[in-house]
Amino acid sequence: MAFNKAPQYTHGSPVKTAVVLVNLGTPDQPDAPSVRRYLKQFLSDPRVVEIPRAIWWLILNGIILPIRASKSAAKYALIWTKEGSPLKVHTGKQAMLLRGQLGEQGHAVKVEYAMSYGNPSLPDVLNKLQTDGCDRILIVPAYPQYSATTTASIFDAVTSHYRKVRNVPELRFIKHYHDDAAYINALRNTVQAHWDVNGRGEKLVLSFHGVPKRTLMLGDPYHCECYKTARLLGQELGLSKDELLVTFQSRFGKAEWLQPYTAPTLMQLAKDGLKRVDVMCPGFTSDCLETLEEISLEAKHDFLEAGGKEFHYIACVNEDPGWIAGLAEITARHLQGWPTRPTEAEKTEEIIQLGIAANAAKQLGAAR
CATH class of the missing domain: 3.40.50.1400 (Rossmann fold)
Structure with a gap:
């Protein structure tokens, strides 16, 4: 089996830790073609629909997609925002705020978000983390209650991805936090x-x-x-x-x-x-x-x-400060044992990046 192309391994490279917040997914746009692509990927997952594949292929492509794509697109159009899909917008903001919360607690970790179906796709995010040198990855499902149709589908996607990767990182999965x-x-x-x-x-x-x-x-x-x-x-x-x-x-x-x-x-x-x-x-x-x-x-x-x-x-907990603090608490608990405290070099780099970001913000404000 051919493995995916990967960055060349360099001895002595610092090992980084990453957290990936994974949600179900969303179409790219509230139109029939986008919804059709999304539904086809979602409903083709054997974890989601446990019907013999040949029979389900006929039902999905012959009946469901031709009828449901347009109807679902109309529903998505009702809740779409200027920023895009609400689910994608909220998940992206949660990931950004989670990174900040963990950083305030002293954890030097990358935090990304991904979707099981649609974009940003889980394989694309995992590839990016590999390029960034992340060799410890914690997968955090956005589902508090475990289900084979949701949480287990993330496990399948992650392990399927790494079957084609030569240098597999250390992996951890949060199963559930329904009673946390x-x-x-x-x-x-x-x-x-x-x-x-x-x-x-x-x-x-x-x-x-x-x-x-x-x-x-x-x-x-x-x-x-x-x-x-x-x-x-x-x-x-x-x-x-x-x-x-x-x-x-x-x-x-x-x-x-x-x-x-x-x-x-x-x-x-x-x-x-x-x-x-x-x-x-x-x-x-x-x-x-x-x-x-x-x-x-x-x-x-x-x-x-x-x-x-x-x-x-x-409304859902979304970006509520109490939930972000709770999510950080749950995440930090599952990071225990991994060296997530920044080195002096990493602290310096973080200060530099923060300075660059602050300067860019000032320039943007001046331009306005």
């Missing part, structure tokens, strides 16, 4: 901040991304981890069982998925007389199509049409 105090506290603070401004609804609905029910029967811990997150968050907020409800969204196809389903549940709550509902999506650390369009727009419409009066969507 840093994550639960960030969720609690986000909910409380929303309530402080908008008041509190009669019920808090925690909508997690759905997966087929058969994955639970086959041993995937995702369902249990979602419920543990909900239980811990409810305890932190002092909610009773009647004030908190777990649901699952984004059902696809005719097979049974994890229940209760989000949209029908919200409609039934409204029909039963519930006037206000607050909805949060703790399975996402960045707002995206599934939160901004499916929940904040579609689910809101369903609830109000069914007789509800007030629908409040509580």
Whole structure:
């Protein structure tokens, strides 16, 4: 087997450490061709769809992509920003802020972000880190709850990439942090901040991304981890069982998925007389199509049409300072044992780079 072209190894080169924050992915643009490319890559992953490949190829290329690409593109267009895809924008900012937070703690590490599907692609980012001399890499999934459909797909992509690399770095993976105090506290603070401004609804609905029910029967811990997150968050907020409800969204196809389903549940709550509902999506650390369009727009419409009066969507943790601090805490814990404290030469180089950046900012300000 031919290996990928790599930088020449130089004896005595300083070894660097990198952190890669990995999210699911997004199309490059909110148009049908871009969405089609993205969906084809995403739905071709055997971790995502466990159907015999030949049968699924016919369904995917003959039915799903021709129909769904245009419909999904229209939905992406509703939530697209001037900066681009919300998921990509938030993930990029989280990576930048994480680097700063770790730097303040004394960790000299590179921090990049990558997508399992779409751009910046995981292989491209890993290649860049190899060129930069990073020989210790920590992979941080943006998924608090482990699922074979998400977290394990990152593991597959990373290990598949390094099958073609001659000089494989030391690797670590974070599996999950669904019950980590840093994550639960960030969720609690986000909910409380929303309530402080908008008041509190009669019920808090925690909508997690759905997966087929058969994955639970086959041993995937995702369902249990979602419920543990909900239980811990409810305890932190002092909610009773009647004030908190777990649901699952984004059902696809005719097979049974994890229940209760989000949209029908919200409609039934409204029909039963519930006037206000607050909805949060703790399975996402960045707002995206599934939160901004499916929940904040579609689910809101369903609830109000069914007789509800007030629908409040509580944003993801995104770049909340509490979450960035929590993410840094989780990351630093998994960096233990690696020499991440900067040498004097690295400190000097960092000061030089900061000076260059500050000077460029001043010049830009003067030009304006």
